[in-house]
Amino acid sequence: MPEVTGDPTALEQLRVQRGRLADRIRAPWWYLAGIAIMWALVFAAPFGSRYLPRGISPYPPILVAALAVASLLKWGQALTTGMKVGFRNLSYRPGRPAGIAMLVVSIAANGSETSLIRRGLLVAAIAVAVLAVAAEVAAQQALLRAIRQDLRAGGGAA
Amino acid sequence: MTATAKPDPLIHPITRLSICGLLAAGADWVEFAALRDAAGISDSVLSKQSRVLEDAGYVQVRKGAVGRRPRTWFRLTAEGRQAVEGHLAWLTELEEAVSASTRDAPQASPLPGDRDQPRRVPPPLLGST
Numbered sequence: 223m224p225e226v227t228g229d230p231t232a233l234e235q236l237r238v239q240r241g242r243l244a245d246r247i248r249a250p251w252w253y254l255a256g257i258a259i260m261w262a263l264v265f266a267a268p269f270g271s272r273y274l275p276r277g278i279s280p281y282p283p284i285l286v287a288a289l290a291v292a293s294l295l296k297w298g299q300a301l302t303t304g305m306k307v308g309f310r311n312l313s314y315r316p317g318r319p320a321g322i323a324m325l326v327v328s329i330a331a332n333g334s335e336t337s338l339i340r341r342g343l344l345v346a347a348i349a350v351a352v353l354a355v356a357a358e359v360a361a362q363q364a365l366l367r368a369i370r371q372d373l374r375a376g377g378g379a380a
Numbered sequence: 381m382t383a384t385a386k387p388d389p390l391i392h393p394i395t396r397l398s399i400c401g402l403l404a405a406g407a408d409w410v411e412f413a414a415l416r417d418a419a420g421i422s423d424s425v426l427s428k429q430s431r432v433l434e435d436a437g438y439v440q441v442r443k444g445a446v447g448r449r450p451r452t453w454f455r456l457t458a459e460g461r462q463a464v465e466g467h468l469a470w471l472t473e474l475e476e477a478v479s480a481s482t483r484d485a486p487q488a489s490p491l492p493g494d495r496d497q498p499r500r501v502p503p504p505l506l507g508s509t
Contacts, residue, residue, distance in 0.1 A: 232394060233471050236401040243402050243410070243418035301446060304414025305407040306453070373405045376468075 237374075244373035246303045249366055253295055254359055260291040261358040264328065265351040268335040307369055316372040320365035327357045385469035390436050392467070395421055395429050400438065400464040403456045409442070412452040430454060438463060 249257075263284050270280025300306045310317045312325075331354030338347035391400045398419040403410055416426045433439040438460030442453045456464065 229394070229471075232397055233468070233475050235394070236398060236468075239398055239402055239418050239420065240405050242420075243405060243407070243414065246414055246418075300409075300411075304411035306409035307406075308408045369406070373407065376401070376405050 236376075240376055241374050243305070244370045246305060247307070247366055247370045247373065248303070249363060250302060253299060254363070256291055256295045256298075257362045258355050258359050260288045260295070261328075261355045262351070263288045263291065265331055265335065265354050268332055268339055268347070269351075271336075272339045310365065310369070316368040317365045320361045320368060323361045323364070324358055327354055327361065330354075331357075384466050385473050386466040387470045388463045388467045391433070391438070391463060393429075395419065395425055396433060397467070399426070399429055399433065399454075400456065400460060401468065403439065403454055404461060404464045404468070409453040409455045412454070415454060433460065436460075 267280050267284045270284065274280055296306075296309075310321065312318055312321045314321070331350055334350045335347045338344075338350065391397050398421070399415065402415055402418050412423075412426065416423060419426070421429075430439055430441065434441050437457055440455050440457050442455075444451050444453070
């Protein structure tokens with residue numbers, strides 16, 4: 223094995239390069255609009271279950287549509303940033319707060335909407351849905367920030 | 381997982397270290413142009429060095445196209461990731477050793493008539509390649 227002499231400045235250079243790579247993870251306007259559409263579909267489900275005929279559940283087609291939008295957004299993001307960052311679940315530590323926030327907001331908003339629609343408070347239910355979509359978009363931005371910071375830090379590799 | 385600090389001669393040259401270090405940063409796949417721009421190297425250098433890394437089994441390459449535009453994607457293999465983590469751990473230890481030795485080095489006492497001169501910096505412990 224040839225002798226290897228270390229260059230301690232190499233790590234500093236790598237940090238700068240990782241910073242450049244991390245800066246590519248930015249959400250363009252269409253990405254955030256797409257995220258808003260995806261969550262709007264999810265939060266439209268309680269309205270669908272109320273107003274569709276009995277026996278027809280809106281959840282399967284809405285979930286399929288939301289997944290299709292999410293896949294399209296991932297594909298578009300990979301093309302524009304030049305990086306494929308897979309789906310991050312709650313086991314991804316840097317993005318865990320944002321992931322938990324998304325989960326809590328979606329459960330709470332769906333529950334609130336269902337309850338408000340049952341009582342006939344349609345406007346209030348729509349307001350809850352709009353606020354929930356805004357909260358989900360903010361959480362998505364927080365997740366992207368966490369991914370950016372993780373890339374900058376090297377994702378655990380020094 | 382804590383990597384064993386171990387230098388790897390294959391990824392030691394700075395361009396290959398940049399490529400591997402960027403691929404180890406956390407993204408699943410990185411596209412040719414993104415990697416080239418982040419590393420600050422030319423197309424030909426990236427092509428040549430990535431081929432060396434691919435032949436060594438450190439990097440996986442996937443070619444595709446969007447419309448007429450070819451796209452090449454890179455990612456580290458498990459073997460490559462292990463080697464990079466070991467090499468980066470070794471470099472981190474080296475960096476810590478250098479900064480510790482710089483911190484612990486006794487300050488050179490000023491020579492008579494040297495009071496207004498800039499402080500002399502002790503020579504680095506390890507020379508760069």
